[in-house]
Amino acid sequence: MDNVKNLVEEQARLWEEAKEANEKNLSENRRFKGEFDEKWGKLNNRIEDIETEIKDNSKKLDLVKSNARPVADTKEAEKSEYSDLFFKYLQLGNQQMMESDKLQLRKSYEKLVKADIRSTTDAAGGFAVPENLHDEILVNAREFSPIRNFARVITLAQGHSLKINSATQASAGWDAEGVFPATEYDPTFSQVEYTPYQVNGYVQVSREALQDIPNIQSFVIGELGEAIAKKEGQAFAIGDGSTSYGNITGLTNISGLTLTSAASATAVTVDELFDCASRLKVPYHANARFTFNRDTLFKIKQLKTADNQYLWQPNVNALGESTLIGYGYFLSNDLEDMATGKKCIFFSDFSKGFVVVDRTGLSITRLNEKNFPFVDFVMSKRVGGGTWKKEAITGIVQA
Numbered sequence: 001m002d003n004v005k006n007l008v009e010e011q012a013r014l015w016e017e018a019k020e021a022n023e024k025n026l027s028e029n030r031r032f033k034g035e036f037d038e039k040w041g042k043l044n045n046r047i048e049d050i051e052t053e054i055k056d057n058s059k060k061l062d063l064v065k066s067n068a069r070p071v072a073d074t075k076e077a078e079k080s081e082y083s084d085l086f087f088k089y090l091q092l093g094n095q096q097m098m099e100s101d102k103l104q105l106r107k108s109y110e111k112l113v114k115a116d117i118r119s120t121t122d123a124a125g126g127f128a129v130p131e132n133l134h135d136e137i138l139v140n141a142r143e144f145s146p147i148r149n150f151a152r153v154i155t156l157a158q159g160h161s162l163k164i165n166s167a168t169q170a171s172a173g174w175d176a177e178g179v180f181p182a183t184e185y186d187p188t189f190s191q192v193e194y195t196p197y198q199v200n201g202y203v204q205v206s207r208e209a210l211q212d213i214p215n216i217q218s219f220v221i222g223e224l225g226e227a228i229a230k231k232e233g234q235a236f237a238i239g240d241g242s243t244s245y246g247n248i249t250g251l252t253n254i255s256g257l258t259l260t261s262a263a264s265a266t267a268v269t270v271d272e273l274f275d276c277a278s279r280l281k282v283p284y285h286a287n288a289r290f291t292f293n294r295d296t297l298f299k300i301k302q303l304k305t306a307d308n309q310y311l312w313q314p315n316v317n318a319l320g321e322s323t324l325i326g327y328g329y330f331l332s333n334d335l336e337d338m339a340t341g342k343k344c345i346f347f348s349d350f351s352k353g354f355v356v357v358d359r360t361g362l363s364i365t366r367l368n369e370k371n372f373p374f375v376d377f378v379m380s381k382r383v384g385g386g387t388w389k390k391e392a393i394t395g396i397v398q399a
Contacts, residue, residue, distance in 0.1 A: 141229030
């Protein structure tokens with residue numbers, strides 16, 4: 001630092017000397033141009049050399065700082081500290097936390113958590129779930145909200161809703177060169193709006209358990225994440241668009257789908273499954289798959305083709321998953337059992353047919369007094385979703 005300071009001072013002094021030389025040269029009407037040019041050159045060469053030395057010293061200083069506290073490692077350390085303090089908050093609550101820990105938790109929270117997430121978390125009086133736990137919760141949620149695995153998932157960083165424009169009809173026609181498209185030019189568009197609504201998970205824990213059971217905080221977070229995922233999965237499957245399902249319209253209540261009508265109320269046939277698949281437009285077949293609940297799968301597994309081969313085949317495609325008439329499938333156990341008028345089987349390229357909209361961030365609030373002597377924990381998440389392109393979804397409706 002002293003070396004840089006000396007260089008800066010020397011550069012300033014030389015620049016003052018150079019300015020004085022130039023002023024003198026001007027006042028003398030450049031009568032001593034050669035002498036001035038030589039002095040000017042020497043002074044400014046030295047000034048530029050000093051500039052280079054200052055930059056080199058600054059680079060060396062930055063390198064030393066970088067080696068001492070790498071940016072990436074520092075960031076990870078800050079995240080780790082926030083995570084540790086967050087767990088303390090869950091275990092002890094604000095009242096029992098050390099004042100220094102509370103201040104550092106708030107400081108880390110404001111530094112690491114984006115303002116748009118804090119705006120929703122602060123209102124609830126809790127803290128945002130640490131980033132690593134947030135990601136872990138979403139991964140675990142896929143078991144209970146399976147449509148999320150295959151739908152188009154969009155994360156909304158700000159704002160309260162998402163609007164997507166999609167062409168519902170496209171056409172083509174032959175036209176002469178230079179002629180504006182004629183009658184065939186009549187595309188139509190629809191705009192779908194998705195508004196994430198808040199879903200809360202609740203769990204109640206004894207104060208003794210919080211103090212005595214190792215890693216109880218992870219258990220609490222896992223239980224809360226699972227509860228929210230189950231609610232979400234239910235809404236994506238059978239939501240009726242009401243507030244009871246976060247205003248989400250699930251698969252069974254999407255209107256206007258092209259469906260195959262089953263002849264029975266409690267069974268499907270091989271032909272009906274093939275008919276269902278054939279109703280999906282060809283461009284969506286490459287990524288299409290079936291979904292149904294476990295009971296429906298058990299019935300489908302009994303079906304055979306005309307040559308006495310079972311329709312369901314285990315682990316035969318490139319993805320290492322079982323197939324049904326050559327397509328993969330996944331279980332959505334919230335879908336209804338086969339019964340009169342029920343829609344129990346769907347076939348879709350879900351990445352085109354269904355959208356999941358996540359609002360960034362998860363928060364947890366600890367309620368100390370609500371159900372004393374127990375402690376209540378509330379996890380809050382904002383999520384929305386629904387159909388995107390209806391033509392990318394087909395299904396079977398029972399008689």
